[in-house]
Amino acid sequence: MRLMQIVLLITLFSVKAFAQQPVINFLDSGHNASLRGLSVVTDSIIWVSGSNGTVARSTNGGKSFEWLTVKGYEQRDFRDIEAFDANTAIIMAIAEPAVMLQTKNGGQTWTEVFYNETKGMFLDAMDFDEYGNGIVAGDPINNKIFIATTDDFGQTWRTLKDKHNNYNVANGEAMFAASGTNIKITGPKSNRDILLITGGTKTRLFLNGLPVDLNIMQGKDSQGANSIGVNPVTDKIIIVGGDFNEPTLSEKNCELLTYRNNQVLTTFPKTQPHGYRSCIAFITNDKLICCGLNGADISNDGGINWQLISTESFHVCAKAKNGNGVFLAGKNGRIAKLVMNSK
Numbered sequence: 001m002r003l004m005q006i007v008l009l010i011t012l013f014s015v016k017a018f019a020q021q022p023v024i025n026f027l028d029s030g031h032n033a034s035l036r037g038l039s040v041v042t043d044s045i046i047w048v049s050g051s052n053g054t055v056a057r058s059t060n061g062g063k064s065f066e067w068l069t070v071k072g073y074e075q076r077d078f079r080d081i082e083a084f085d086a087n088t089a090i091i092m093a094i095a096e097p098a099v100m101l102q103t104k105n106g107g108q109t110w111t112e113v114f115y116n117e118t119k120g121m122f123l124d125a126m127d128f129d130e131y132g133n134g135i136v137a138g139d140p141i142n143n144k145i146f147i148a149t150t151d152d153f154g155q156t157w158r159t160l161k162d163k164h165n166n167y168n169v170a171n172g173e174a175m176f177a178a179s180g181t182n183i184k185i186t187g188p189k190s191n192r193d194i195l196l197i198t199g200g201t202k203t204r205l206f207l208n209g210l211p212v213d214l215n216i217m218q219g220k221d222s223q224g225a226n227s228i229g230v231n232p233v234t235d236k237i238i239i240v241g242g243d244f245n246e247p248t249l250s251e252k253n254c255e256l257l258t259y260r261n262n263q264v265l266t267t268f269p270k271t272q273p274h275g276y277r278s279c280i281a282f283i284t285n286d287k288l289i290c291c292g293l294n295g296a297d298i299s300n301d302g303g304i305n306w307q308l309i310s311t312e313s314f315h316v317c318a319k320a321k322n323g324n325g326v327f328l329a330g331k332n333g334r335i336a337k338l339v340m341n342s343k
């Protein structure tokens with residue numbers, strides 16, 4: 001009898017703990033594309049992009065997606081996308097030539113807004129603020145990270161000239177085109193911060209051009225920092241990464257930084273995310289999600305402890321720019337939504 005009671009108690013506790021965990025609900029899958037671009041405008045408007053010239057868009061919160069292949073770009077891999085509303089978006093095709101395309105009609109037609117066929121060009125990620133200032137970063141050419149900027153939502157781009165470019169990197173130090181989140185433009189219009197992270201032989205954070213060494217796995221091509229989460233309210237920066245060839249390794253895959261008075265303070269989680277992580281996103285000041293090849297984790301304490309919530313593979317996760325919805329995307333055209341279980 002006593003034993004029965006204990007068993008019942010344990011069962012009740014575990015059910016309760018489980019019920020409080022958010023869950024990942026699949027919305028779509030089965031399309032022949034690896035999705036690494038994700039831009040969530042509102043809880044209703046979601047755009048994704050990926051390989052085989054693929055773009056998909058939902059205007060009903062993910063109930064349905066319209067899938068399209070961008071004409072003339074069927075072989076291209078759109079590793080990043082930034083959407084501004086249901087009609088307007090920019091997609092980035094990484095290499096040779098490096099191209100960015102813009103649509104103003106919900107994806108029906110696309111126009112080239114950036115084209116560079118320099119050998120060795122490989123675009124990794126873009127980011128924009130709400131005023132239309134944007135930045136795109138690419139792998140180094142002559143040991144300088146490639147940078148171009150826009151101030152009109154990506155309509156026109158200016159390439160940063162070598163003599164003004166302070167993003168000097170070591171041999172074998174580059175960036176990953178894993179989730180479009182290794183560069184961030186953040187802060188008020190008058191005082192913007194630009195954060196950029198590298199990986200490979202060396203992994204560093206460039207904060208407004210100034211390099212800060214990271215204690216994230218490094219030394220090999222497959223190792224380094226993949227994604228930055230920034231919380232402008234708390235000045236917290238959380239960086240995730242690891243080794244994409246060893247997706248289950250959980251060491252040196254997350255670093256927590258605080259930027260204050262020109263000083264960067266760094267700490268590490270008590271419970272690491274459970275593997276290589278290609279993307280991180282703030283959900284609230286304390287709640288975060290990160291994902292990678294072997295699953296997704298949630299933190300409820302600002303990144304100090306991470307709980308595995310799924311063992312499904314995802315490349316990218318993002319919260320709505322104007323809303324609360326959190327979505328994920330990955331291989332085989334998979335798109336999912338994080339559903340909070342508030343009991």
Ligand SMILES: *[C@@H]1O[C@H](CO)[C@@H](O)[C@H](O)[C@H]1NC(C)=O
Pocket residue numbers: 032052
């Ligand atoms: C995916 O697309 C490629 C080329 O577009 C094609 O060769 C391949 O068979 C497709 N795979 C599936 C599972 O449809």
Ligand SMILES: *[C@@H]1O[C@H](CO)[C@@H](O)[C@H](O)[C@H]1NC(C)=O
Pocket residue numbers: 032033034051052053074075076332
């Ligand atoms: C289509 O996408 C898959 C990844 O999902 C990739 O393996 C394949 O090479 C792509 N095909 C083309 C033609 O890009």
Ligand SMILES: *[C@@H]1O[C@H](CO)[C@@H](O)[C@H](O)[C@H]1NC(C)=O
Pocket residue numbers: 115116117118121141146159
């Ligand atoms: C293309 O990129 C290279 C490498 O950064 C740069 O030197 C060149 O000016 C760019 N070309 C154009 C047309 O912007």
